[in-house]
Amino acid sequence: MSTPLQVYEPFKAGLPKLGRYWKSLWSRRTFIKEYSKSELREQHFDSVFGQLWLVINPLLLSAVYFILIIIIGGATDSARYAHLTSSLFLFYLMANSLTGGVKSITAGQRLILNTAFPRIMLPISAVVIAIFKFLPTLLVFMVIKAIVGSPFTIEMLWAIPVLLITIFLALGLAITISCINVYFRDIASFLPYLTRTLLYLSPILYEASDLKPNLRVIEIINPLFPILDSWSRAMVQGEAPELSSMLQGLAWATVIFFVGTYFFLSREREFAVRL
Amino acid sequence: MSSLSASNKHITNELAVSIRGVGLTYTTSIDKKPTFKSRAKSLGRGKKQTRVVRALDDIDLDIKYGQVLGVIGTNGAGKSSLMRCVAGILPPSQGRIEVFGSVSTLLALGVGFNPSMSGRDNVFLGGLAAGMSREEIAGNFDEIAEFSELGDAIDAPMRTYSSGMYARLAFSVAAVVRPDILIIDEALSTGDAKFKEKSLNRVKELRSDDRALILVSHAMLTLRETCNDVAWLHKGKLVQRGEPNEVIDAYQKFLHLGKSAASDEDV
Numbered sequence: 001m002s003t004p005l006q007v008y009e010p011f012k013a014g015l016p017k018l019g020r021y022w023k024s025l026w027s028r029r030t031f032i033k034e035y036s037k038s039e040l041r042e043q044h045f046d047s048v049f050g051q052l053w054l055v056i057n058p059l060l061l062s063a064v065y066f067i068l069i070i071i072i073g074g075a076t077d078s079a080r081y082a083h084l085t086s087s088l089f090l091f092y093l094m095a096n097s098l099t100g101g102v103k104s105i106t107a108g109q110r111l112i113l114n115t116a117f118p119r120i121m122l123p124i125s126a127v128v129i130a131i132f133k134f135l136p137t138l139l140v141f142m143v144i145k146a147i148v149g150s151p152f153t154i155e156m157l158w159a160i161p162v163l164l165i166t167i168f169l170a171l172g173l174a175i176t177i178s179c180i181n182v183y184f185r186d187i188a189s190f191l192p193y194l195t196r197t198l199l200y201l202s203p204i205l206y207e208a209s210d211l212k213p214n215l216r217v218i219e220i221i222n223p224l225f226p227i228l229d230s231w232s233r234a235m236v237q238g239e240a241p242e243l244s245s246m247l248q249g250l251a252w253a254t255v256i257f258f259v260g261t262y263f264f265l266s267r268e269r270e271f272a273v274r275l
Numbered sequence: 276m277s278s279l280s281a282s283n284k285h286i287t288n289e290l291a292v293s294i295r296g297v298g299l300t301y302t303t304s305i306d307k308k309p310t311f312k313s314r315a316k317s318l319g320r321g322k323k324q325t326r327v328v329r330a331l332d333d334i335d336l337d338i339k340y341g342q343v344l345g346v347i348g349t350n351g352a353g354k355s356s357l358m359r360c361v362a363g364i365l366p367p368s369q370g371r372i373e374v375f376g377s378v379s380t381l382l383a384l385g386v387g388f389n390p391s392m393s394g395r396d397n398v399f400l401g402g403l404a405a406g407m408s409r410e411e412i413a414g415n416f417d418e419i420a421e422f423s424e425l426g427d428a429i430d431a432p433m434r435t436y437s438s439g440m441y442a443r444l445a446f447s448v449a450a451v452v453r454p455d456i457l458i459i460d461e462a463l464s465t466g467d468a469k470f471k472e473k474s475l476n477r478v479k480e481l482r483s484d485d486r487a488l489i490l491v492s493h494a495m496l497t498l499r500e501t502c503n504d505v506a507w508l509h510k511g512k513l514v515q516r517g518e519p520n521e522v523i524d525a526y527q528k529f530l531h532l533g534k535s536a537a538s539d540e541d542v
Contacts, residue, residue: 005376007371007372007374008367009367009372010367010370030403030408031400031403034403038396042392042396107389111400112364113359115362115404116362116363117405183309184309184314185309185310272364274303274309
């Protein structure tokens with residue numbers, strides 16, 4: 001008798017065999033690619049006007065927030081506008097990962113009930129979609145940067161590790177929130193308030209150095225804070241970000257990613273009956 | 276979660292699926308949607324949030340290659356739960372299931388998880404999620420599209436499909452993929468008379484010595500015709516297993532139906 005290809009046994013809370021899980025996930029990487037492509041196509045981002053919208057939308061957003069900054073009396077020079085756009089675009093990478101991730105499991109109900117596959121593919125796909133939406137805005141920012149005449153330096157390359165940390169954090173956030181949403185469906189309706197709060201707690205409408213000393217605690221409790229600060233330093237000012245900020249961001253991302261993934265993996269075999 | 280493409284030759288009477296003492300209990304929430312609000316509202320009141328359902332109870336079942344196993348039972352007997360366990364979608368709470376081959380499932384809900392995407396996209400995504408490669412699906416796609424008789428509708432969003440079109444596409448995917456072990460859960464009785472006959476013929480074609488078929492159905496006549504083995508589940512327990520006519524007769528007697536036309540017909 002040959003050895004069984006698959007064995008299904010009861011599980012108590014705990015992780016599945018990680019090596020096997022990873023292999024299974026890796027063999028399905030085309031799913032993530034195709035899913036993101038189909039999703040973007042469905043949202044019409046493959047058409048000219050769809051792509052144009054990807055560019056116009058963040059521009060309009062930054063214009064609206066710039067008006068807000070003028071009214072509440074912040075600095076309104078061109079450097080501030082560059083800071084606003086670059087930070088806002090990166091923030092939307094995370095916000096889109098969250099909004100895409102939150103319903104990824106509950107929306108994939110049909111697939112989950114009918115096919116055995118690593119469920120974590122669904123929140124990962126949500127992040128990939130958010131990255132695809134982010135890329136054109138990066139180009140827009142470069143144009144803005146050239147227009148306002150902020151310097152292009154070699155230190156701007158620091159933005160690459162910062163972006164990687166951001167994606168790592170976005171993955172952790174999407175995985176965590178997709179799992180929470182299976183058990184508490186109202187998280188999805190609560191999410192807009194959460195992202196809005198995060199937006200105001202992050203150095204986007206203001207600069208990190210503008211923060212009043214008695215509000216410094218925000219720097220510590222907001223995972224996005226050190227990342228957005230480092231991003232702005234590298235992209236707008238063209239200087240190397242502080243190593244401590246980057247490490248703080250990385251620490252946040254690591255903790256959120258591993259805690260979220262642990263919960264997800266130990267719970268995912270139960271999703272089919274919870275949907 | 277192995278790939279569907281891991282298809283190797285199997286010998287008749289070789290074990291395909293071994294189910295040993297499998298039990299499945301699951302906790303479902305009483306509320307239709309579990310929310311933080313409902314959890315917070317009932318906090319401290321000692322109200323039970325969940326209900327424990329005993330879906331399967333100590334099932335022993337061996338399925339060999341070359342077998343066409345019909346699974347019968349009343350609604351809620353645990354047929355679909357058992358199929359989901361074999362497919363690896365639900366882990367059992369007790370016992371052990373060993374699967375010696377690639378499994379393709381065609382469970383009651385069918386393919387197509389994103390209704391706003393086209394039938395084509397859904398077929399590709401469903402196949403990729405099941406572990407097939409893009410090339411494999413592309414190679415089979417024309418046959419799937421042709422078998423489903425959807426025509427141009429294959430590129431229309433699936434939300435525009437009728438339930439019959441939905442089921443036809445789902446059946447086509449499962450029937451064309453040619454896995455070692457094919458599970459068809461109540462999908463044979465969908466579609467119009469013509470498609471029903473076509474799918475039945477397809478199942479007969481798929482009967483081969485190196486494949487195991489599991490059909491879950493309420494269409495007793497179909498099962499009498501196609502199966503060479505029938506298992507009868509009732510309230511999570513295996514009641515009887517054996518020669519199709521014998522088991523189906525016993526089941527129909529149990530239902531106090533006798534061999535009436537209504538119970539034999541494909542409805």
